[in-house]
Amino acid sequence: MKRATPLSRRIGLLLMLLVLLAGMAYVALRSGPLAPTRVTVVQAASGSFAPSLFGIGTVEARRSVLIGPTAAGRVVRVLVDVGDRVKAGQLLAEMDPVDLDQRLAAQQAALARAGSTASAVQAQLRDTTARREMTRLATQRTIELGRQNFISTGAVEAKLQEQTSADAALSAAESNLAAARQDLQRLGAERDALQQQRDRLRLLAPADGLVISRDAEAGTTLVAGQPVLRLIDPSSLWIRTRLDQGRSAGLAVGLPAQIVMRANPGRALPGRLVRIEAVSDSITEERVAQVAFDALPPGVSVGELAEVTLQLAQTSPAIVLPNASLQRQGDRLGVWRLVDGSPSFVPVRIGQASLDGQVQVLEGLRSGDAVVVHSERALNAAMRVKVVPALAANTP
Numbered sequence: 001m002k003r004a005t006p007l008s009r010r011i012g013l014l015l016m017l018l019v020l021l022a023g024m025a026y027v028a029l030r031s032g033p034l035a036p037t038r039v040t041v042v043q044a045a046s047g048s049f050a051p052s053l054f055g056i057g058t059v060e061a062r063r064s065v066l067i068g069p070t071a072a073g074r075v076v077r078v079l080v081d082v083g084d085r086v087k088a089g090q091l092l093a094e095m096d097p098v099d100l101d102q103r104l105a106a107q108q109a110a111l112a113r114a115g116s117t118a119s120a121v122q123a124q125l126r127d128t129t130a131r132r133e134m135t136r137l138a139t140q141r142t143i144e145l146g147r148q149n150f151i152s153t154g155a156v157e158a159k160l161q162e163q164t165s166a167d168a169a170l171s172a173a174e175s176n177l178a179a180a181r182q183d184l185q186r187l188g189a190e191r192d193a194l195q196q197q198r199d200r201l202r203l204l205a206p207a208d209g210l211v212i213s214r215d216a217e218a219g220t221t222l223v224a225g226q227p228v229l230r231l232i233d234p235s236s237l238w239i240r241t242r243l244d245q246g247r248s249a250g251l252a253v254g255l256p257a258q259i260v261m262r263a264n265p266g267r268a269l270p271g272r273l274v275r276i277e278a279v280s281d282s283i284t285e286e287r288v289a290q291v292a293f294d295a296l297p298p299g300v301s302v303g304e305l306a307e308v309t310l311q312l313a314q315t316s317p318a319i320v321l322p323n324a325s326l327q328r329q330g331d332r333l334g335v336w337r338l339v340d341g342s343p344s345f346v347p348v349r350i351g352q353a354s355l356d357g358q359v360q361v362l363e364g365l366r367s368g369d370a371v372v373v374h375s376e377r378a379l380n381a382a383m384r385v386k387v388v389p390a391l392a393a394n395t396p
Helices: 006-031 100-147 153-200
Strands: 037-043 045-047 052-061 064-067 073-078 091-095 202-204 209-214 229-232 237-244 256-261 268-276 286-293 305-311 318-322 327-329 332-339 342-347 349-353 358-363 370-375 385-387
Touching: 052 286, 100 153, 153 202, 237 305, 256 286, 286 305, 318 370
Parallel strands: 037 385
Antiparallel strands: 037 370, 045 318, 052 237, 052 305, 064 229, 073 091, 091 202, 209 229, 237 286, 256 268, 256 305, 268 286, 318 358, 327 332, 332 342, 332 370, 349 358
């Protein structure tokens, strides 16, 4: 067997070295730091979608009432408890009247006495009226006899004086009757005022409702306005929902809603946006809206959390891209577009966004442009890129 010459060994080693260097270069260019950055690409296309707006809310009552005394006092009894349904006018609780019953009895007695006085004055008026009429007739006869010189002038003047006195007595009687009636009216008004005070100690339900809180018990002393009970109208339940201000464009009363209660996450309930509050939360950057149920579900409780999805109006046709394709370079928002296989940053102006990650591009792109969605690393215009179906770890 012939031994290899030194020249052939050198040539063999050189060839092996070249193969090794070529392999290392191939590996470096395909998977090392010099390899092109792998990206996924989507073709820009025109389309439209119905964006949705998601928010978290709590169940509240549109109509709620605090039941309590209008003056300080002590609770005598409370007749209802939490969870009870009450009817309008139903007695719910009663306050201690203290001396109101005795004052009402005294006022009633004074009113009866004033009525008796008025009746007596009215009888005196009738008597005075009859006397005055008799005096008037007698005076007319006396005047006639005086004209015929059957009686003296002094007698006629005396009769005229009696007539004047009778007229004055009648006026006095009429004034006494008016005063007695005014006194009777005053006492009646005072009696009615006391009766109203007494009635206000009986706490009645102003409307049909549900008791949700019992804040005082018998024997508790309350100040004016302090509640004994809290009532709500169960049919007026709605959801106070907080929504992102940045995505609230198009928010309008009447939008349909899907409501998922925390107690029943597997069921979506239909609803509708019925009010948009005029004041937003500047700290959390949220808008507040009220969403009502189309049909009130059984078992819903005040304060329960709910997830609300509002369906906004269909957008006008525009370029639609995945939200993940948007990038920010400094103060500019844009996308990386592939031009002849190289990335180029293009500023864009966006519009509405959907909950499934789609966003409108109003300016900056044309239909058919290749836009980078995901990349292995942050891109720049000098990078080489390779389009792949996905950025899975085993993608070649």
